[in-house]
Amino acid sequence: MVGAFVGAFGLLMLSAFTSVLAGGPLTTKREQVNAAYQAAVGECLNWEKTDLSDAQKVDCTAAHKFEVTGTADITGAYPKEAPFPNAEAWEKIAQENCAQASTTYMAGKLDPKGKYGVSTLNPDETRWSSGYRQLRCGLQVTAPSGAALPSFGSAKTADQSNVYDPGVCVALAENNTVGDPIECAKPHAFEIIGVVQHPEGPFVALEAQDTLMSERCAVMAAEYTGGADLKGKNLLFTWDTRAEESWAVGSRKANCKIGAVPQGEKLVAWEGSVRNPNGAPLTTANPPQTTSVRPQDEPTGAPLHSSESNQPPSGESGKPEDSGKPDKPSSTAPSSSAENR
Structure with a gap:
């Protein structure tokens, strides 16, 4: 952009x-x-x-x-x-x-x-x-398209982790990338199912983060979906991790999410939500994490002027790496054995 x-x-x-x-x-x-x-x-x-x-x-x-x-x-x-x-x-x-x-x-x-x-x-x-x-x-x-997203509180005191609230779906964009928040009824890449808060203290190595996230996201997936058979739906859960440079400035939150099983190196779009309609109300942040994006007329087109004048896909090896953003795919995804625990 x-x-x-x-x-x-x-x-x-x-x-x-x-x-x-x-x-x-x-x-x-x-x-x-x-x-x-x-x-x-x-x-x-x-x-x-x-x-x-x-x-x-x-x-x-x-x-x-x-x-x-x-x-x-x-x-x-x-x-x-x-x-x-x-x-x-x-x-x-x-x-x-x-x-x-x-x-x-x-x-x-x-x-x-x-x-x-x-x-x-x-x-x-x-x-x-x-x-x-x-x-x-x-x-x-900003969203991946460059559209401005709402922010709450001063950046000086806010957690800078790039996460979304549970229930948010993010689009599958061009060139096998993940796009803006979108209605879950439309084709999308991932559905966010929860946010994990890592503890304060020294940086936790990515391998240790993977272990923790795998366990926490498995629980969240079961709770969020009501124990749905993700594998039977050709879906799996995955997660984000936090890089050391992000950890150093206090970013401790990471998303758990559900996506379709990729085809080789390609993400696959899917429609609908896997949230259990009879489940407990979603736990969201207050004020909320980014939950929506208002489409722009030209998100990557002409400059915005006043009207008066004429901002790799999941694999199967079991080690997601830091995605930087919650809507980027992890580099890898949990194995099928972890999908329905």
């Missing part, structure tokens, strides 16, 4: 860049966007419309899509006569001006494989042509 076009861009093997562009002629809507541009470090912004015409400051405890980590003025590198940057240039600008600001904001504890990615709030072409060169740097939770 292209960062300046609301997609994902690798940073230090970790974060995603998502650049949101807004602005336009002087109108009421533009004034609302301008209010967002006045946001100070530590403040949070939210919007519903993809053109950001309703962008506003909100308390960080409420749902939001952007947490300001710094500001930058790029006038020196891009004087008034400089042409409007293309997608590649915006990514370079974001990396050069906002990566360090966000790392500093997090006191050096930004999970390289966590749910937060480095983002920028950029001027649109109209503002650019008038000489406006101010950026807002921030952190944002």
Whole structure:
């Protein structure tokens, strides 16, 4: 995905860049966007419309899509006569001006494989042509497509583990990758069945994590499905692990999930939910983990401007490795003997 076009861009093997562009002629809507541009470090912004015409400051405890980590003025590198940057240039600008600001904001504890990615709030072409060169740097939770997902609480104090609540299904995307949250009635790659909280303390080796996750996920699968015969449905359960660099900054949560048995190296989409309709209510986080994504008009297409102006599949060897994100497939999956324990 292209960062300046609301997609994902690798940073230090970790974060995603998502650049949101807004602005336009002087109108009421533009004034609302301008209010967002006045946001100070530590403040949070939210919007519903993809053109950001309703962008506003909100308390960080409420749902939001952007947490300001710094500001930058790029006038020196891009004087008034400089042409409007293309997608590649915006990514370079974001990396050069906002990566360090966000790392500093997090006191050096930004999970390289966590749910937060480095983002920028950029001027649109109209503002650019008038000489406006101010950026807002921030952190944002994004879906694989690059669409902004709701976040709750400050990134400074939140667990950065990239997990979903039980009951969430994630799509099977192009090129054998896992996509955004989706209705379980539609074809999907995985259904999340639970979240495991690892204990505090020294890093637990991946092999030990595998053992723990295999046991915990087997219990969760039985409880979630009501003891359904997963093998008979050509399904299996699998899990995520946490990498050492994620563990070092406090990420301790990992998802258990159910997916179809892969065909060789290919994930297989399946429909419906395996949740026991007569089971106990799902245990979800409060505030919730990411549970949905509002589709964008062009999630990887044209930049977002204000309307006024013209961010390998499962195998069979029994050792899932760290996926970084809960919706990525583990590199391997538990053997069939573990599926119905």
